[in-house]
Amino acid sequence: xxxxxxxxxxxxxxxxxxxxxxxxxxxxxxxxxxxxxxxxxxxxxxxxxxxxxxxxxxxxxxxxxxxxxxxxxxxxxxxxxxxxxxxxxxxxxxxxxxxxxxxxxxxxxxxxxx
Amino acid sequence: xxxxxxxxxxxxxxxxxxxxxxxxxxxxxxxxxxxxxxxxxxxxxxxxxxxxxxxxxxxxxxxxxxxxxxxxxxxxxxxxxxxxxxxxxxxxxxxxxxxxxxxxxxxxxxxxxx
Numbered sequence: 001x002x003x004x005x006x007x008x009x010x011x012x013x014x015x016x017x018x019x020x021x022x023x024x025x026x027x028x029x030x031x032x033x034x035x036x037x038x039x040x041x042x043x044x045x046x047x048x049x050x051x052x053x054x055x056x057x058x059x060x061x062x063x064x065x066x067x068x069x070x071x072x073x074x075x076x077x078x079x080x081x082x083x084x085x086x087x088x089x090x091x092x093x094x095x096x097x098x099x100x101x102x103x104x105x106x107x108x109x110x111x112x113x114x
Numbered sequence: 115x116x117x118x119x120x121x122x123x124x125x126x127x128x129x130x131x132x133x134x135x136x137x138x139x140x141x142x143x144x145x146x147x148x149x150x151x152x153x154x155x156x157x158x159x160x161x162x163x164x165x166x167x168x169x170x171x172x173x174x175x176x177x178x179x180x181x182x183x184x185x186x187x188x189x190x191x192x193x194x195x196x197x198x199x200x201x202x203x204x205x206x207x208x209x210x211x212x213x214x215x216x217x218x219x220x221x222x223x224x225x226x227x228x
Contacts, residue, residue, distance in 0.1 A: 015217070015219040017147075018219040018223045019143075019215040020215075024137065024139065024143055026139070029133075029137065030134055033134075068223070090223075093222050097218050100214050101130060101137070101215075102127050102133060103211075104207055108204040109133070
């Protein structure tokens with residue numbers, strides 16, 4: 001609920017706040033960004049994100065994103081069993097915003113400073 | 115540096131990765147979102163973000179965002195001295211992407227679940 005204070009304090013948009021409940025947690029935005037290029041298995045995702053995410057962290061994030069309805073875990077019964085993660089429609093709807101963020105970073109942030 | 119692997123592993127876009135170096139840290143996106151409505155002093159920012167950010171956390175985040183060139187700290191000599199934070203041009207350039215994120219959240223995320 002937004003409280004109007006007498007001297008017009010700025011307040012944060014509730015929708016933006018929900019968006020950053022997800023994207024303000026390390027890895028979530030990048031996981032969705034990797035899946036924007038198509039579905040991926042666990043090992044490919046891990047490789048796509050780089051070396052600094054642990055398997056247990058990635059696994060936890062994937063569970064959360066699935067619970068929020070942004071990604072889907074598809075199991076093919078095999079053998080061998082294979083698991084693949086893909087974006088749901090709600091996850092796919094985020095792609096244009098992720099592209100805007102990437103465009104902004106390209107123009108306004110310095111490349112990784114060591 | 116992106117390594118091409120033989121079986122076409124997805125990999126995360128370097129620009130998106132830079133964007134989430136900033137926005138994937140709790141509060142940063144929301145601080146920029148509050149400042150998108152205009153400059154604000156420390157107390158107003160704190161109020162705009164809600165009760166769960168501590169002053170020392172907010173202060174640290176403001177310092178980082180200023181070092182990254184996204185916000186500017188303007189001191190008016192007073193008395194009383196007043197300090198105001200505003201978006202730089204690079205920070206303002208992020209507003210359209212923040213708006214896309216908010217639009218997405220409005221359409222695709224449930225309102226805050228308790």
